[in-house]
Each structure stands twice: as C-alpha cells, then as structure tokens.
Amino acid sequence: xxxxxxxxxxxxxxxxxxxxxxxxxxxxxxxxxxxxxxxxxxxxxxxxxxxxxxxxxxxxxxxxxxxxxxxxxxxxxxxxxxxxxxxxxxxxxxxxxxxxxxxxxxxxxxxxxxxxxxxxxxxxxxxxxxxxxxxxxxxxxxxxxxxxxxxxxxxxxxxxxxxxxxxxxxxxxxxxxxxxxxxxxxxxxxxxxxxxxxxxxxxxxxxxxxxxxxxxxxxxxxxxxxxxxxxxxxxxxxxxxxxxxxxxxxxxxxxxxxxxxxxxxxxxxxxxxx
Amino acid sequence: xxxxxxxxxxxxxxxxxxxxxxxxxxxxxxxxxxxxxxxxxxxxxxxxxxxxxxxxxxxxxxxxxxxxxxxxxxxxxxxxxxxxxxxxxxxxxxxxxxxxxxxxxxxxxxxxxxxxxxxxxxxxxxxxxxxxxxxxxxxxxxxxxxxxxxxxxxxxxxxxxxxxxxxxxxxxxxxxxxxxxxxxxxxxxxxxxxxxxxxxxxxxxxxxxxxxxxxxxxxxxxxxxxxxxxxxxxxxxxxxxxxxxxxxxxxxxxxxxxxxxxxxxxxxxxxxxxxxxxxxxxxxxxxxxxxxxxxxxxxxxxxxxxxxxxxxxxxxxxxxx
Numbered sequence: 001x002x003x004x005x006x007x008x009x010x011x012x013x014x015x016x017x018x019x020x021x022x023x024x025x026x027x028x029x030x031x032x033x034x035x036x037x038x039x040x041x042x043x044x045x046x047x048x049x050x051x052x053x054x055x056x057x058x059x060x061x062x063x064x065x066x067x068x069x070x071x072x073x074x075x076x077x078x079x080x081x082x083x084x085x086x087x088x089x090x091x092x093x094x095x096x097x098x099x100x101x102x103x104x105x106x107x108x109x110x111x112x113x114x115x116x117x118x119x120x121x122x123x124x125x126x127x128x129x130x131x132x133x134x135x136x137x138x139x140x141x142x143x144x145x146x147x148x149x150x151x152x153x154x155x156x157x158x159x160x161x162x163x164x165x166x167x168x169x170x171x172x173x174x175x176x177x178x179x180x181x182x183x184x185x186x187x188x189x190x191x192x193x194x195x196x197x198x199x200x201x202x203x204x205x206x207x208x209x210x211x212x213x214x215x216x217x218x219x220x221x222x223x224x225x226x227x228x229x230x231x232x233x234x235x236x237x238x239x240x241x242x243x244x245x246x247x248x249x250x251x252x253x254x255x256x257x258x259x260x261x262x263x264x265x266x267x268x269x270x271x272x273x274x
Numbered sequence: 275x276x277x278x279x280x281x282x283x284x285x286x287x288x289x290x291x292x293x294x295x296x297x298x299x300x301x302x303x304x305x306x307x308x309x310x311x312x313x314x315x316x317x318x319x320x321x322x323x324x325x326x327x328x329x330x331x332x333x334x335x336x337x338x339x340x341x342x343x344x345x346x347x348x349x350x351x352x353x354x355x356x357x358x359x360x361x362x363x364x365x366x367x368x369x370x371x372x373x374x375x376x377x378x379x380x381x382x383x384x385x386x387x388x389x390x391x392x393x394x395x396x397x398x399x400x401x402x403x404x405x406x407x408x409x410x411x412x413x414x415x416x417x418x419x420x421x422x423x424x425x426x427x428x429x430x431x432x433x434x435x436x437x438x439x440x441x442x443x444x445x446x447x448x449x450x451x452x453x454x455x456x457x458x459x460x461x462x463x464x465x466x467x468x469x470x471x472x473x474x475x476x477x478x479x480x481x482x483x484x485x486x487x488x489x490x491x492x493x494x495x496x497x498x499x500x501x502x503x504x505x506x507x508x509x510x511x512x513x514x515x516x517x518x519x520x521x522x523x524x525x526x527x528x529x530x531x532x533x534x535x536x537x538x539x540x541x542x543x544x545x546x547x548x549x550x551x552x553x554x555x556x557x558x559x560x561x562x563x564x565x566x567x568x569x570x571x572x573x574x575x576x577x578x579x580x581x582x583x584x585x586x587x588x589x590x591x592x593x594x595x
Contacts (some may be wrong), residue, residue, distance in 0.1 A: 009405075009406070009407045009408060010407070010408060011585070012402070012405055013407045013408045013409050013410075014408070015455040016402060016407060016409070016413050017403070017409065017413065018400070019402070020413045020416055020417055023420075023473075023476075024416060024417070024419065024420075025418060026420075026428075026431045026432070026435060026473065027420075027431070028417065028432070029431065029434065029435065029441055030427070030430070030431045033434065041434075041441030042437060042440060043439075043444075044439075044444070044447065045444065045447075046444045046445070046448070050308050051593035085323070086323045086324050086327055089320040089321070089323070089324075090320060090321045090324035092320060093316075093317045093318075093320035093321045094321065097316060097317035097320060098317060099317035099318050099320075099321055102321075105321065105324070105325070105328070108328060108332075108333075109328075112328075112332050112336075113530070114530050114582055114586075115336065115579060115582075116372060116533065116534045116536075116554075116555055116558075116575065116578050116579070116582070117337070117534065117555070118536070118555055118558045118559055118562070118571065118574075118575045118578070119336055119339050119398045119538060119575045119578075119579065120332075120335045120336075120339075121559070122339055122342065122562050122568050122571055122572055122575065123334070123336075123338035123339050123342065123560075123572075124331075124335055125563075126336070126342075126347075126352070126568065127338070138305075142331060145331065146335070147326070147330055149324070149327060149328075149332075150332070153324065178316045179316075182320075203422065203424075205426060206424065207423075207424025207426060207427075207537075209425070209426055209536075209540070209541070210536055210537065210540075210559070213563075214563055225424065225426045228426060228430070229426065229541060232433070232525075232541070237433070239434065242430055243430070243434070244407070244433075245430075246426065246427045246430040246431065247427070249423075249424050249426055249427050250419075250423035250424060250427040253419070253422040253423040253424065254419055254422075254423060256422065257415055257416075257419055257422050258415060261411070261414060261415035261418060262411075262482075263429045264418060264422070264483065265414075265481060272592060
C-alpha cells in the first residue's frame with residue numbers, strides 16, 4: 001500500500017519513460033511526419049514509419065526558410081543582447097546600490113508582465129507607423145524587448161541577490177570604480193544567470209508571432225515564425241513545408257533544454273518562487 | 275522620437291522617477307568617513323537605460339492604449355491623423371457585441387480547464403519524480419520541451435493531430451469511431467485548443483511543483499511514515515498543505531499566462547469556426563488588425579486587463595477563504 005515507493009527503481013524508470021513517451025508523442029508525429037508525403041501523413045491507416053523518406057521536404061523547406069531564419073537570428077540575438085545590456089546593470093543596482101524608487105520599478109515590471117500583448121501591439125503599431133519603424137528589424141527588436149525586459153529583470157534580480165557582495169567591496173577597496181567593479185566582478189560572478197536569462201531572451205523573440213505579424217508586412221524582413229504562419233493559406237495547408245519548418249523552429253529551444261535543463265530548472269524556480 | 279517625447283503624458287507615474295543628484299547631496303557627508311567611494315549618482319546611472327526604456331516603450335504604450343480606447347481610431351481617422359475623442363462609444367460597442375461575450379466566456383473557460391489539467395498533470399508528475407530513479411534527469415529535461423519550444427510549433431503539431439485525416443481520427447477509426455471534424459466544428463474546436471494549451475503548459479506546473487516538493491523537509495515525511503501514515507495520506511496531509519505557497523504562485527502565474535494566450539488559437543483556428551474559439555486576445559487582435567478598428571480593440575484590451583485583475587483578485591479571495 002506504500003504505493004510506488006516500495007517498487008524497484010527500474011520499475012519506476014519504466015513507468016516514467018512510458019509516461020514521458022506518451023506526453024512527447026506529438027513530437028514523434030511531427031518529427032516523422034516531416035519526412036512523409038501528404039498522402040502518407042493523412043492516410044486512412046496510421047503510418048508510424050515513413051516508407052519512402054521524403055528528405056526533399058527538408059531541403060525544400062530549408063531553402064525557402066533560410067532568409068527568414070537569418071532574420072530571426074538577427075532579431076533574437078539583438079533582443080537578447082539589448083535585454084542583458086539594459087537589465088544586468090539595473091538588477092545589480094536595484095539589489096545592491098539601492099536607488100530610490102527601486103520598489104516602484106520592480107512592481108511596475110511585475111504589473112507589465114501581467115498585461116496582454118495586445119495592450120502593447122496596437123500603440124506600438126500606430127506609433128511605429130508614424131516614425132517609420134514599421135517594417136524594420138530594429139522596430140521588431142524594440143517591440144520584442146517589451147516582452148523580454150520585464151521578464152529578464154525579475155529573473156536576473158533573483159540571481160543578483162545571491163551575489164557575494166564582499167567581492168565587489170574588495171574591488172572597491174582596491175580602488176576600482178563602481179563601473180569597473182561591475183564589469184570585472186559582478187558580470188563574471190553572475191555569468192550563469194546572465195547566460196540563462198540571455199537564452200530565454202533569445203527564445204522569446206525567436207518564437208514571437210504577434211509583433212512580427214503586426215509590425216512586419218514586407219516579405220524579405222519577415223522572421224521564421226511569420227513565414228510558417230503564412231503557409232496556412234487560403235489554398236489549404238502545405239504540410240510538407242509546415243512540418244519540417246515547425247521542427248526547425250523548435251531546434252534552438254530543444255538544444256537549450258538538452259544542454260542546460262539544470263539551469264532552466266534553477267532559473268524558473270528562482271524567478272517564480274523566491 | 276520627437277513625437278514620442280512630446281506625447282509622453284504629463285501626469286507621470288509614481289513608478290519610475292529618477293531623483294537624480296538629490297540623494298548624492300544628502301549622502302555625501304555620511305559616506306565621506308567610510309572607505310566606500312561615492313555611491314551617489316551611480317545607482318541611478320545603472321538603472322537609467324532601464325527607466326528610459328520603461329517610460330518610452332512600456333508605460334507610454336499602456337497609457338496610449340488606454341486613451342486610444344476613448345478615441346475613434348479607424349482606417350479613416352488613422353490616415354487623416356486626428357483621432358477624435360468619443361467617450362465610451364468603443365466600450366458600448368464592445369459590450370453590445372455577442373462575440374465579445376463569447377470571447378469573455380471562452381477566455382474564462384479556457385483558463386479554467388487549461389489550469390485544472392496542467393496543474394493535475396504537473397502535480398502527479400512531480401510526485402512521481404520525487405523518487406530517485408535511473409534516467410530521471412533525462413526524462414525531466416525531455417518533459418520541458420513542450421513548454422520551451424515556440425508556441426507556433428505546438429500549434430502546428432496540434433493542427434495536424436486534429437486534422438480530419440490526422441492521427442487522432444486515425445486512432446478513432448481503429449476503434450470504429452469518427453471521423454470527427456475537430457477544428458471545423460464549433461463544438462469540437464474549442465476543446466481542441468484547450469488540449470493543445472494543456473500540453474504546452476503542463477511542464478511549467480510540473481517543474482515548479484517538483485521544486486516546491488523537494489524543498490519540503492524529508493524528516494516530516496519520515497515522522498509520518500513511522501506513525502504509520504500511508505503514501506496517499508502523506509500526500510494529502512503533508513505535501514498538499516506544505517506546497518500551498520508554491521501552488522498559489524503556480525496558479526496565479528498560470529492564470530496570467532493563460533489569459534494572455536494568443537498565438538496558439540490564432541494559428542490553430544484564427545478564432546473560428548463561426549467565432550467559436552475566440553479568446554479576448556484573438557478577438558481584440560481581429561477587431562484591431564483585420565477590421566482596423568483600433569479604438570475598439572484598445573477598449574477590449576482594457577476590459578481584458580480588468581478581467582486579469584478580477585481573476586487574480588478572485589484567487590486571492592479564494593485563498594483567504
């Protein structure tokens with residue numbers, strides 16, 4: 001009756017693996033499906049393994065998506081860097097230099113995170129149209145930063161709290177300026193946190209649709225997500241393009257999870273619980 | 275840029291003031307005696323970029339959106355440039371629209387059922403993962419994938435799974451059912467979007483509850499075990515109550531995230547068929563960017579914010595009770 005605790009460990013492994021497999025089966029479908037022809041994909045019976053691996057799906061999708069992958073890379077990298085440049089000094093200052101109004105700044109960020117994207121999309125679209133920032137990657141980067149900055153500041157603050165301030169004090173005693181201490185001590189010491197937050201700040205714009213959809217109408221500037229969104233057109237859905245494209249879009253996130261699940265766990269729980 | 279600054283509202287918020295220099299004067303004598311060098315303007319210099327960003331790209335749009343909801347902002351007025359105030363007309367129009375109310379109900383149902391299942395699945399998984407077993411870390415990492423991968427990927431996957439000739443109907447066919455027109459039928463499409471959202475969100479609940487359970491001291495369980503409490507008794511009497519702060523945080527964050535959902539439904543159904551799957555977010559977007567009535571879209575956005583606040587207030591009250 002003591003439930004599964006008394007079972008041998010590998011029994012629990014078996015149960016956990018089966019549950020994981022069931023929960024991840026949608027990925028199995030998209031992964032294998034990306035190598036199937038539409039006829040196989042939507043046959044009357046279930047096709048578990050493609051009979052003729054349609055590698056062409058992938059090469060076609062890649063050649064069509066590459067310019068958009070490039071746009072997405074530019075926007076996501078710039079957003080991540082910009083977010084870190086703005087939030088790292090702020091998180092440090094708010095936690096250790098105690099400027100006035102820091103409480104207000106933190107609460108403002110919390111409230112901002114609660115607001116739906118539509119609250120920002122409409123004004124940004126109207127204002128950006130007036131100042132010619134619509135249909136520029138720079139405009140999209142600024143818009144994406146309205147998502148990443150509140151999130152990054154909240155998460156980075158948790159990391160900065162754990163900073164051993166004696167190290168900074170030691171540097172100051174040795175005659176370093178506050179700015180020098182920030183670059184030579186604070187940033188290196190909080191590097192794991194900066195990397196985690198930086199990667200999240202990369203993935204958020206990478207997956208963004210709503211800002212790209214409203215701000216970028218020019219085909220050549222559209223990011224990956226938007227090009228895939230358009231594959232669901234009025235003439236039906238181009239599955240043999242959509243499935244490899246969807247897998248491709250998920251690759252950075254999957255890589256991140258496999259390489260750094262421990263960091264994610266730590267980051268998420270810090271930001272949310274503490 | 276000029277225009278942006280010129281239109282920054284004068285009634286500035288308490289949120290982000292930069293009282294530059296003032297504390298420097300006050301702190302100077304006190305700090306002079308210490309080894310620490312001048313801290314005076316430094317704290318403000320460090321937060322300056324962030325404060326500017328907040329004012330221009332966060333606060334200004336929010337205020338703009340609010341004022342826009344009281345203005346007539348349609349295609350004509352947008353092009354001509356002057357958007358006249360017209361009071362509460364946008365709000366009246368929104369509140370009189372049956373699709374708006376449909377979207378309100380859908381948003382609440384979508385949040386309720388998503389969170390109910392996400393939390394339950396996350397909780398059970400977290401319980402299972404409290405025991406150490408081989409391959410645990412790998413399973414844990416893999417289970418995060420639905421949550422970290424872009425919503426677009428999940429939306430396209432479920433668009434395929436729920437396709438009329440897709441795998442779910444292929445299974446149904448095996449047991450002699452269907453085919454069901456999942457996304458084409460108003461009655462089925464809405465639950466289908468909820469299923470997709472449960473799949474996206476369960477890892478978040480799982481991870482937080484998992485971490486929360488780990489922080490419960492082991493000796494509490496040991497004591498209960500020695501006293502002869504069964505596994506499920508221990509879960510009900512120790513895990514659940516001691517997990518309460520984390521559960522509350524998870525539920526509140528879950529509510530906030532779920533009410534914000536846009537991409538998933540926009541990609542899977544676009545709010546259709548027959549407006550059956552509209553959430554407030556997709557409906558506001560449609561009014562704004564398809565019907566080009568930005569004023570009314572802003573009014574819906576404001577009402578949406580009120581709904582978020584209301585739902586959170588409700589949860590606070592429930593927690594007290």
